Amino acid sequence: MHGFANPARFLRIARWLTPACLVAGLVVTLAALAYGLFAAPADRLMGDTVRILFIHVPAAWLGMAGWTTIAGAGVAELVWRHPLAGIAARAAAVPGAAFTAICLATGSIWGRPTWGTWWVWDGRLTSMLVLLFLYFGYIALADATRGEGGGSGRVAAIFGIVGAINVPIINRSVVWWNSLHQPPSITMGKSAIDAAFLWPLLGATVGFSLLFAGVVLARMRAILADIQAEARLRRKAMARAED
Amino acid sequence: MRESLDQWAFVWAAYALGIVGTLAMVAWAWWSMRRAEARRDKSRER
Numbered sequence: 013m014h015g016f017a018n019p020a021r022f023l024r025i026a027r028w029l030t031p032a033c034l035v036a037g038l039v040v041t042l043a044a045l046a047y048g049l050f051a052a053p054a055d056r057l058m059g060d061t062v063r064i065l066f067i068h069v070p071a072a073w074l075g076m077a078g079w080t081t082i083a084g085a086g087v088a089e090l091v092w093r094h095p096l097a098g099i100a101a102r103a104a105a106v107p108g109a110a111f112t113a114i115c116l117a118t119g120s121i122w123g124r125p126t127w128g129t130w131w132v133w134d135g136r137l138t139s140m141l142v143l144l145f146l147y148f149g150y151i152a153l154a155d156a157t158r159g160e161g162g163g164s165g166r167v168a169a170i171f172g173i174v175g176a177i178n179v180p181i182i183n184r185s186v187v188w189w190n191s192l193h194q195p196p197s198i199t200m201g202k203s204a205i206d207a208a209f210l211w212p213l214l215g216a217t218v219g220f221s222l223l224f225a226g227v228v229l230a231r232m233r234a235i236l237a238d239i240q241a242e243a244r245l246r247r248k249a250m251a252r253a254e255d
Numbered sequence: 256m257r258e259s260l261d262q263w264a265f266v267w268a269a270y271a272l273g274i275v276g277t278l279a280m281v282a283w284a285w286w287s288m289r290r291a292e293a294r295r296d297k298s299r300e301r
Contacts, residue, residue, distance in 0.1 A: 030288075034281060034285070038281075041277075045270065045274070049266070049270065059262050060262040060263055060266055061262045061265055061266060063266050063270075064265070064266060064269040064270075067269055067270060067273035067274075068269070068273075071273065106280070106284075107280060107284070110276060110277075110280045113276070114272065114273050114276050114277070117269075117272055118269040118272060118273055121265050121268050121269045121272070122265065122269065124260070124265060125260045125262055125265050220277070223277060223281060226281070226284075227280060227281060227284040230284040230285055230287075230288040231284055231287075231288070233288045233291070233292065234284075234287050234288040234290075234291040234292070235291075237288070237291035237292045237294065237295040238291050238294070238295075240295045240298075241291070241294050241295040241297075241298040244295075244298045244299065245298055
């Protein structure tokens, strides 16, 4: 991991990896969604609304994966002082929040024809909404306490680590509390989903994950470029002042 | 009385929201990266 601590080495890899992730992500996602829309069968109980699964589930997974990235990067920033960890955490916040919002919105759209309501204050929906608010708080905090190297700062890193307690709560909420939301269909090594839905779901999850990775890399490159431009302008201003 | 809903209207709404939201985020991340890198390159010339 420390091999990537050098920003110049990271940029050399990110320069080709960013477009590669974005192009591959777009192709895989669109193919999986087209299959889900036009080729996957309707469900016996949910009918055609089951197709919302192919957007809703990857968005939920990436909403939680985004916060796990923030927490992991927070640990790397505080413990190992990895120079890119804070930048990675800041870069993951906006796409994580966007996928959490997409998960909540598509879940609400799915809930209306399936449950007869747009929203219920149950464990799963409420903990997911809390995650969205945590993202908003993190984005504001990381921006306000930005470190010298462009990282998220110590306070934001601690906030990211403490906020990670919500991720297992989201995951287990449908098991711990009575809910309109269905229990998990995919667990370690087991799946209750028919192959006709499972494969396009896996395809959409891989595709959206590649897009997420591409967006995080692009955000990291943007933050690093801003830091380099700022440092250069500051150096020039100081040299001019000394003349 | 049972309410009859067009399921496909909900499916299209969810797909439109998911696809437009994701593409908007990808476009924003890409163009803000290009702008920041152009600004950095310009600061080298000054």
